[in-house]
Amino acid sequence: MSLPNNRVRVVLLTQAIGPLDYRLPDDMVAGPGNVVMVPLGPRKLPGVIWDDDVFGDEAIDSSKLRAVLELVECPPVALGLRRLINWVADYYLTSHAAVLRMVLSSSAAFTATGTIIEYRRTGFEPARLTPQRAAALDALEGAQGLVRELAAEAGVSDAVIRGLIKAGAFEAVTISVDSPLPEPLADFDTPKLNDAQQLAANSMVEAVRAGGFDTFVLDGVTGSGKTETYFEAVAEAIRLGKQVLVLLPEIALTAPFLARFEARFGVEPAVWHSNLRSTQRRRVWRAVADGSAKVLVGARSALFLPFANLRLIIVDEAHETSFKQEDGVRYHARDVAVMRGHFEGFPVVLASATPALESRHMVTIGRYKGLEIPSRFGAAKMPEIKAIDLTLDAPDAQHWIAPTLLKALEERVERGEQSLLFLNRRGYAPLTLCRTCGHRFQCPNCTSWMVEHRLVRRLACHHCGHVMPPPEQCPECGESDTLVACGPGVERISDEVNRLLPNARTIVATSDTLWSPEKAAEFVSRVENKAVDIIIGTQLVTKGYHFPELTLVGVIDADLGLEGGDLRAAERTFQQIAQAAGRAGRGEKPGEVFIQTRNPNHPVIAALVAGDRDAFYDAETEQRKSAGAPPFGRFAAIIISSEDEREAIEAARAVGGAAPQVDGMHVYGPAPAPLAMLRGRHRQRLLVHAQRSVEVQNIIREWLGSLQFPRGVRVGIDVDPYSFL
Numbered sequence: 158m159s160l161p162n163n164r165v166r167v168v169l170l171t172q173a174i175g176p177l178d179y180r181l182p183d184d185m186v187a188g189p190g191n192v193v194m195v196p197l198g199p200r201k202l203p204g205v206i207w208d209d210d211v212f213g214d215e216a217i218d219s220s221k222l223r224a225v226l227e228l229v230e231c232p233p234v235a236l237g238l239r240r241l242i243n244w245v246a247d248y249y250l251t252s253h254a255a256v257l258r259m260v261l262s263s264s265a266a267f268t269a270t271g272t273i274i275e276y277r278r279t280g281f282e283p284a285r286l287t288p289q290r291a292a293a294l295d296a297l298e299g300a301q302g303l304v305r306e307l308a309a310e311a312g313v314s315d316a317v318i319r320g321l322i323k324a325g326a327f328e329a330v331t332i333s334v335d336s337p338l339p340e341p342l343a344d345f346d347t348p349k350l351n352d353a354q355q356l357a358a359n360s361m362v363e364a365v366r367a368g369g370f371d372t373f374v375l376d377g378v379t380g381s382g383k384t385e386t387y388f389e390a391v392a393e394a395i396r397l398g399k400q401v402l403v404l405l406p407e408i409a410l411t412a413p414f415l416a417r418f419e420a421r422f423g424v425e426p427a428v429w430h431s432n433l434r435s436t437q438r439r440r441v442w443r444a445v446a447d448g449s450a451k452v453l454v455g456a457r458s459a460l461f462l463p464f465a466n467l468r469l470i471i472v473d474e475a476h477e478t479s480f481k482q483e484d485g486v487r488y489h490a491r492d493v494a495v496m497r498g499h500f501e502g503f504p505v506v507l508a509s510a511t512p513a514l515e516s517r518h519m520v521t522i523g524r525y526k527g528l529e530i531p532s533r534f535g536a537a538k539m540p541e542i543k544a545i546d547l548t549l550d551a552p553d554a555q556h557w558i559a560p561t562l563l564k565a566l567e568e569r570v571e572r573g574e575q576s577l578l579f580l581n582r583r584g585y586a587p588l589t590l591c592r593t594c595g596h597r598f599q600c601p602n603c604t605s606w607m608v609e610h611r612l613v614r615r616l617a618c619h620h621c622g623h624v625m626p627p628p629e630q631c632p633e634c635g636e637s638d639t640l641v642a643c644g645p646g647v648e649r650i651s652d653e654v655n656r657l658l659p660n661a662r663t664i665v666a667t668s669d670t671l672w673s674p675e676k677a678a679e680f681v682s683r684v685e686n687k688a689v690d691i692i693i694g695t696q697l698v699t700k701g702y703h704f705p706e707l708t709l710v711g712v713i714d715a716d717l718g719l720e721g722g723d724l725r726a727a728e729r730t731f732q733q734i735a736q737a738a739g740r741a742g743r744g745e746k747p748g749e750v751f752i753q754t755r756n757p758n759h760p761v762i763a764a765l766v767a768g769d770r771d772a773f774y775d776a777e778t779e780q781r782k783s784a785g786a787p788p789f790g791r792f793a794a795i796i797i798s799s800e801d802e803r804e805a806i807e808a809a810r811a812v813g814g815a816a817p818q819v820d821g822m823h824v825y826g827p828a829p830a831p832l833a834m835l836r837g838r839h840r841q842r843l844l845v846h847a848q849r850s851v852e853v854q855n856i857i858r859e860w861l862g863s864l865q866f867p868r869g870v871r872v873g874i875d876v877d878p879y880s881f882l
């Protein structure tokens with residue numbers, strides 16, 4: 158289909174409205190990809206002109222078309238990226254607008270000016286200050302930002318800041334968003350690679366040089382030097398004057414990564430994550446769009462930025478499930494990265510010591526290329542892994558560290574070596590209950606227990622963020638001093654260590670304590686300077702970090718992740734423990750790992766102890782195959798929610814009742830979701846299980862498209878779900 162010359166189809170950035178047709182004024186030259194402002198009712202809205210052939214016919218009479226108001230001076234959304242957006246919208250059953258919003262994710266997209274105004278303190282203090290103004294002045298010592306940002310930082314309204322500007326306590330600073338970013342130097346400090354590294358690097362470098370789509374799984378054991386190896390491919394792209402995107406799973410990881418990047422390429426790369434100030438966002442967005450940002454390191458949202466000439470994407474720790482976005486557009490960044498490489502014609506590298514079963518399978522069937530680095534770099538050896546059977550070697554009551562592990566910790570402290578205790582549970586205790594009446598503290602908004610965080614003296618819900626002070630009395634029976642903590646979180650393990658090994662210096666490392674790159678950098682430097690003997694952390698510390706003096710890893714509860722029993726429970730547990738174990742013995746001294754379990758014969762534990770990764774993957778692959786689970790079959794979840802429980806149930810029944818009969822596809826449910834209430838909404842789920850040959854998306858689109866829902870009902874679709882809650 159093609160539209161007449163002066164008719165254009167525009168995808169508005171407003172999700173509720175589908176693409177609309179407009180008339181291009183005679184004096185305006187614009188085509189697909191151009192950002193424009195268009196009228197909608199009395200409003201003026203941004204949108205992007207889309208390719209004629211993507212959406213069906215629109216039956217608006219040409220004479221009724223309204224004219225495009227203005228062509229925005231910003232880099233157009235290129236063809237390859239438009240195709241990616243089409244694909245994401247189709248595959249994940251979402252709207253073009255929702256995806257496009259991630260592309261045009263900075264106001265820089267809509268303003269041509271290269272400067273903006275920020276404010277900072279002048280040092281002048283007005284004589285009479287309201288308490289709010291005084292507090293704001295205090296809080297903003299040394300700060301700089303937009304009015305909105307300063308207000309948020311000081312916890313006051315915009316008006317307070319504007320008042321202070323008017324009174325002369327703040328001054329304007331003009332910031333250029335176009336000031337160039339420093340250029341990385343491809344050969345600033347080139348390491349000498351070992352043979353296995355060199356072989357892997359050559360393949361990637363060759364692919365970057367040649368251009369064209371290809372996917373590599375860079376599969377090297379922990380400490381093998383995957384980063385140094387893929388840096389060679391990054392260097393090649395820099396030499397060619399092209400751009401590179403490196404995706405990392407956690408923003409907290411970026412600090413040590415940036416330092417390493419700088420050591421290799423002479424300057425820090427540009428970064429992209431949700432904590433950027435809006436001026437930084439604008440600057441980076443522009444530099445990415447005009448091609449001057451050569452290397453961007455970012456969280457998954459960086460994937461949708463409008464790179465001018467992208468030549469390589471690296472997905473580091475590619476097995477991480479945090480690459481799956483669980484709200485808004487539910488997409489998997491690893492998979493979308495591969496599709497971007499496909500549409501724009503460049504190689505994509507998935508790097509991991511514990512690749513996802515799906516990625517390994519793609520190597521097996523020849524779709525991806527496997528690159529292996531089988532041993533650690535230099536003299537470092539893989540650690541020795543042993544299981545501690547908690548039924549035989551039991552900790553004391555209300556303790557969680559078995560005697561064998563405790564002894565090993567003690568030895569490390571004496572020798573001045575470092576240890577890591579891994580437990581994937583934030584806070585002090587996962588459950589608090591009343592000893593007298595048995596009352597359990599539950600989140601008022603969610604089906605989940607309130608988790609005690611003793612360091613900040615709060616009970617918190619890990620699903621919605623609801624917090625409350627720990628009550629003095631039980632709200633149910635009124636008794637005082639009767640609340641007990643059940644089970645351990647990292648804070649409680651830290652208490653135990655401090656009690657049993659009073660000389661050891663400990664640090665708790667979780668997303669609660671390492672919530673910014675600065676905090677993460679501080680943590681790294683404390684560990685590197687040997688100001689810490691024992692790290693107690695969640696999965697956050699198990700990836701990427703390289704501490705040469707760390708020689709002991711203890712896994713507090715290996716059975717924890719196996720309990721949930723979802724599709725990937727075994728794989729995830731295997732990956733987490735292998736990654737945690739991988740932190741031990743990365744320097745000259747050998748590493749030792751203890752895995753505490755009640756079930757040492759479980760295949761996951763047995764494979765870890767035997768160091769037999771292939772045995773585990775092969776068995777797991779067989780199981781998936783016989784269950785028709787991914788990558789051999791596919792799932793899609795339909796999640797129906799409402800603040801009103803009845804309404805949710807009825808809507809879910811309607812969805813279930815309308816389920817089509819399709820060969821090779823089965824619909825389970827509706828049933829209450831395991832997380833039956835979330836943020837005050839009642840949730841029902843259906844699970845679609847289908848053979849690969851079934852066109853699930855088309856079927857679901859038609860199926861749900863035929864239904865009408867009450868206003869209060871939300872219907873979410875999760876294609877290739879990772880969470881089954």
Ligand SMILES: Nc1ncnc2c1ncn2[C@@H]1O[C@H](COP(=O)(O)OP(=O)(O)OP(=O)(O)O)[C@@H](O)[C@H]1O
Nearest residue numbers: 348349350379380381382383384385510534701703
């Ligand atoms: N060719 C090399 N020359 C010098 N140092 C190297 C080389 N390769 C690796 N290293 C060093 O070895 C250490 C381990 O490498 P790196 O952290 O890249 O491993 P990794 O494979 O990413 O491990 P993990 O998956 O456990 O995070 C790092 O300190 C790195 O700088």
Ligand SMILES: [Zn+2]
Nearest residue numbers: 600603618621
């Ligand atoms: Zn909650």
